[in-house]
Amino acid sequence: MTRPNQVLFRLAAGLSAALALQAAHAADDPCFQKAQSQAALNQCASAAYQRADADLNRLYQLMTARLSTDDVARKRLVDAQRKWLQFRDAECAFQTIRTVGGSIQPMNVSSCLTDLTRERVTDLQKHLDCARVMGEGGACAVPPRR
Numbered sequence: 001m002t003r004p005n006q007v008l009f010r011l012a013a014g015l016s017a018a019l020a021l022q023a024a025h026a027a028d029d030p031c032f033q034k035a036q037s038q039a040a041l042n043q044c045a046s047a048a049y050q051r052a053d054a055d056l057n058r059l060y061q062l063m064t065a066r067l068s069t070d071d072v073a074r075k076r077l078v079d080a081q082r083k084w085l086q087f088r089d090a091e092c093a094f095q096t097i098r099t100v101g102g103s104i105q106p107m108n109v110s111s112c113l114t115d116l117t118r119e120r121v122t123d124l125q126k127h128l129d130c131a132r133v134m135g136e137g138g139a140c141a142v143p144p145r146r
Helices: 003-028 030-034 038-066 071-095 105-134
Strands: none
Touching: 030 038, 038 071, 038 105, 071 105
């Protein structure tokens, strides 16, 4: 492929991925359905990320509270969360490299952050639910609510 064709191919691939993300989020969020401009889509994606981040912070606080008497486990949770945040940010920077500088970049970054944060929310919720599902004798990292 010649250089100009490679550039066009990459742009088309980036746009296709962005449109797929937009379509996925539009199905779940009325904000995306109402948006009439890229700036509005960017705002919708940012708001979706803020909601996911609030959920993540709520669950993280619950976990740290349950681990308040277990310094080793609490420190490992804090370490894991810091490293996960670094991973999430680096992964989203990588996933969105082809749209850097474009008007769609903020939406792509927010969408990536939202997706990975929702996955982390699911993981933290599993930790919180483990004792209920496994019972008192289960090998859960987070003890049951007392």
